[in-house]
Amino acid sequence: MPKGGNSGPNGHRYRTVRAAVLARSDTCVLCGHPGADQADHILSRSQHPEIDVADPANLAPVHGVNGCPTCGEKCNQVKGNGTVTRPVRSRDW
Ligand SMILES: [Zn+2]
Ligand SMILES: [Zn+2]
Numbered sequence: 852m853p854k855g856g857n858s859g860p861n862g863h864r865y866r867t868v869r870a871a872v873l874a875r876s877d878t879c880v881l882c883g884h885p886g887a888d889q890a891d892h893i894l895s896r897s898q899h900p901e902i903d904v905a906d907p908a909n910l911a912p913v914h915g916v917n918g919c920p921t922c923g924e925k926c927n928q929v930k931g932n933g934t935v936t937r938p939v940r941s942r943d944w
Contacts, residue, residue: 864905881926889915
């Protein structure tokens with residue numbers, strides 16, 4: 852599989868929407884820290900194939916391969932293919 856260029860009919864749209872999501876907010880929805888560099892699907896596409904891959908309403912900022920500068924978590928990989936719910940950090944009591 853060649854890297855770079857369009858990876859599919861939605862590749863360009865996804866990148867554009869991802870940039871818009873990160874411009875709106877870079878606070879990671881998984882760990883709650885700033886500096887997110889990826890937009891991840893809130894509802895998994897495998898479970899919700901009807902949702903547009905580039906629907907900004909279904910994209911939320913998360914930390915990608917570079918990890919979180921605050922807690923070091925690579926949130927996107929931690930989540931895997933599940934569904935984003937809310938920050939995984941439990942309350943400290
Ligand atoms: Zn994070
Ligand atoms: Zn973090």
